[in-house]
Amino acid sequence: MRANHLKERVRGAIDARRDAVIALGEDVLRHPELGFKEHRTAELVAKLFRSLGIPTETGTAVTGVIGRLAGRGAGPTIAYLAEMDSVVVHGHPHASRETGAAHACGHHAQIANLAGMAYGLVESGVMAHLDGDVLLMAVPAEEFVEIDYRLQLRQEGALRHLGGKQELIRLGALDDVDIVLATHQGARPEGGAFSAGGACNGCVVKRVRYTGKAAHAGGAPHEGINALAAATVALHAIDANRETFRDEDHIRVHPIMTRGGALVNVIPSDTRLEMYVRGATTDAIAAAAKRVDRSLVAGALAVGADVIIETIAGYQPRHVSAQLERVYREEAESLVGEDGWWESGFGAGSTDLGDVSLIIPVLEGIANGCRGTGHGADFLVHDPDLAYVTPAKVSGATIVELLANGATRAREVIKAYTPAMTRKDYLEHMASQEALYRWRPGMAAGG
Numbered sequence: 001m002r003a004n005h006l007k008e009r010v011r012g013a014i015d016a017r018r019d020a021v022i023a024l025g026e027d028v029l030r031h032p033e034l035g036f037k038e039h040r041t042a043e044l045v046a047k048l049f050r051s052l053g054i055p056t057e058t059g060t061a062v063t064g065v066i067g068r069l070a071g072r073g074a075g076p077t078i079a080y081l082a083e084m085d086s087v088v089v090h091g092h093p094h095a096s097r098e099t100g101a102a103h104a105c106g107h108h109a110q111i112a113n114l115a116g117m118a119y120g121l122v123e124s125g126v127m128a129h130l131d132g133d134v135l136l137m138a139v140p141a142e143e144f145v146e147i148d149y150r151l152q153l154r155q156e157g158a159l160r161h162l163g164g165k166q167e168l169i170r171l172g173a174l175d176d177v178d179i180v181l182a183t184h185q186g187a188r189p190e191g192g193a194f195s196a197g198g199a200c201n202g203c204v205v206k207r208v209r210y211t212g213k214a215a216h217a218g219g220a221p222h223e224g225i226n227a228l229a230a231a232t233v234a235l236h237a238i239d240a241n242r243e244t245f246r247d248e249d250h251i252r253v254h255p256i257m258t259r260g261g262a263l264v265n266v267i268p269s270d271t272r273l274e275m276y277v278r279g280a281t282t283d284a285i286a287a288a289a290k291r292v293d294r295s296l297v298a299g300a301l302a303v304g305a306d307v308i309i310e311t312i313a314g315y316q317p318r319h320v321s322a323q324l325e326r327v328y329r330e331e332a333e334s335l336v337g338e339d340g341w342w343e344s345g346f347g348a349g350s351t352d353l354g355d356v357s358l359i360i361p362v363l364e365g366i367a368n369g370c371r372g373t374g375h376g377a378d379f380l381v382h383d384p385d386l387a388y389v390t391p392a393k394v395s396g397a398t399i400v401e402l403l404a405n406g407a408t409r410a411r412e413v414i415k416a417y418t419p420a421m422t423r424k425d426y427l428e429h430m431a432s433q434e435a436l437y438r439w440r441p442g443m444a445a446g447g
Contacts, residue, residue: 001129003404007331009124010396017119018389024048025112025381025388029094032086032101032108035141035164036062036153041084041111045138048115052122054136061167062158065138069121071403075132076178076410078399081165081353082114083107083142083182091377104379105143106185106370109387113183113367114138116392121399130403132410135177140164142352144205144314147274161430162205163315165352169359169423178414179324180362181398182353183391187370187379193340193386194332194394196325197364200347201250201278202354203314204289204433208234208296211306214262214269224267227305228260231271234299241291249284250348253277253292278350280317282429297439304441313433318347318354319420321361323413328363331397335390358426361417367391 014021028041042058045065049056054067063084085107089095092102103109118136121127127134141150141164150162161167168174184197210231215224238253245251255275261268277292279285293309300307333341344366356362369387372378381387402410421429 003400006124006126006129006400006404007397009126010120010400011393013124014116014120014389014392014396016123017116021112021116021119021392022384022388024115025109028108028111029103032094032096032103033084034088034099034101034146035085035143036150036159038063038084038140042138045111045114048118049136052118054118054122060173061140061164061171062153063140064164064168064173066173067118067136069127069134069136071130071132071134072128073131075403075407076414077133077135077176078179078181078402078410079135079137079174079177080114080117080395080399081137081139081180081182082110083164084111084138085141085143085164087143087145087375089375089377092379093377104375104377106379106387107142109185109369109381110183111138112388113391113395116389117396120392120396126400130400131407132403134399139168144350147205147207147312162312163352163355166355166430169355170427174356174360175423177360179402179410180353180356180360181395182362182364183395184364184366185370185387186366186368187372187374188342188368189371190342192342192368193336193390194368195342195344195366196320196328197318197366198344198346199280199320200318200354201252201280201350202282202285202317203276203278203350204285205312205314206275206277206289206292207310207312208273208275209308210271210300212267212269212303215267217265217267221267225269225305226267226303227271228268230299230303230305230307231257231273232299233302234273234296237295237298238292241295244291245288248280249288250280250346251278251284251288252348253288276314276350278348280346282317293437300439306441307439309437311433311435313430315350315352316354316358318351318362319357321363321413321417323416324361324363327401327409327413328365328394328398331401332365332394334397335394355426358420359423360419361413365391365394
């Protein structure tokens with residue numbers, strides 16, 4: 001059967017389920033959950049998969065859900081990934097009253113896209129004509145947040161890495177996957193309907209604790225060691241280094257203070273920071289992180305405090321499969337026209353799809369169905385069809401194009417791709433990025 005006819009069948013099946021797809025997206029929007037806590041969302045996905053007769057695995061990487069659709073014979077396996085988690089934005093109109101969690105990044109729409117894919121591929125009957133398998137995966141914890149909670153899960157043995165796709169790699173859930181597709185929602189004010197996410201930053205995460213000495217802030221400040229002052233000096237030192245970061249390395253260093261002190265009339269003896277150090281390459285991240293470590297030690301040295309710097313492996317820079325983007329763009333333009341496509345630039349943010357891209361060819365489409373600022377209180381769906389429904393049509397057609405006719409185009413994508421790492425290399429690299437450093441007064445000041 002011709003590929004174009006199969007694509008029409010997929011799009012028709014998705015159209016027939018339009019209302020259900022949008023309703024699911026709106027349901028997830030109203031019930032946001034943070035990473036590795038997406039139990040309700042995971043159950044919705046699993047229930048849908050089972051209702052369609054899809055063999056379903058749950059609890060992968062804590063809350064992940066995997067459904068497998070079998071093609072007509074041996075061939076490449078394509079995984080379509082959708083993220084379940086949210087962020088904390090208390091002012092968002094759909095934020096949880098209890099946790100402040102809100103889908104201010106559009107992951108609820110990704111679950112709708114996943115549902116559309118499930119309906120389209122199953123109810124159209126196209127899998128019987130495709131030369132390869134499809135995995136539909138609802139994945140947890142793309143947002144690298146609530147680090148203390150995730151470290152607790154690590155201590156309990158529930159996970160090793162703090163990102164959902166990182167755990168999928170570790171667990172071998174992607175070992176038989178040849179190509180990965182995903183969709184992210186955009187809010188591009190210039191217009192356009194679709195694009196493909198370009199290369200983007202990776203990051204490491206730092207947790208910093210300054211320990212000083214408490215004393216009466218008014219009566220005897222000279223008897224204390226001000227941990228808050230140490231952190232303040234360190235933050236200024238980081239700022240003093242910003243002009244040394246090369247533009248092409250796309251360095252971003254953004255800290256928050258999670259603890260400043262206990263009482264205003266007591267010299268702070270315990271001050272804590274968290275920060276990302278982002279960059280376009282692993283070498284750039286390492287060089288920037290060294291400057292940051294020096295700055296953190298400088299704060300402790302200035303006031304005589306202790307400092308503990310914990311470095312946690314974050315996300316890896318994302319690489320792009322040009323061949324895969326070509327196929328996706330063809331299918332997007334067939335729906336929205338050439339004028340509906342725009343070219344994405346470099347992304348200064350980070351995603352654990354970057355980790356996957358080191359091992360497997362990846363494409364993350366961008367659907368411009370939202371408005372507002374990502375991770376902001378005004379980030380909302382503007383066009384329900386473009387956010388919830390059309391991405392499933394584009395990705396579904398892309399999968400058909402890749403796996404039809406002996407999976408010729410999928411094999412071209414795979415052949416053109418050179419993995420940067422094996423799974424074993426990747427896991428060793430992740431372990432090498434983690435470190436714990438402690439500086440005390442009297443030690444050498446090098447970071």
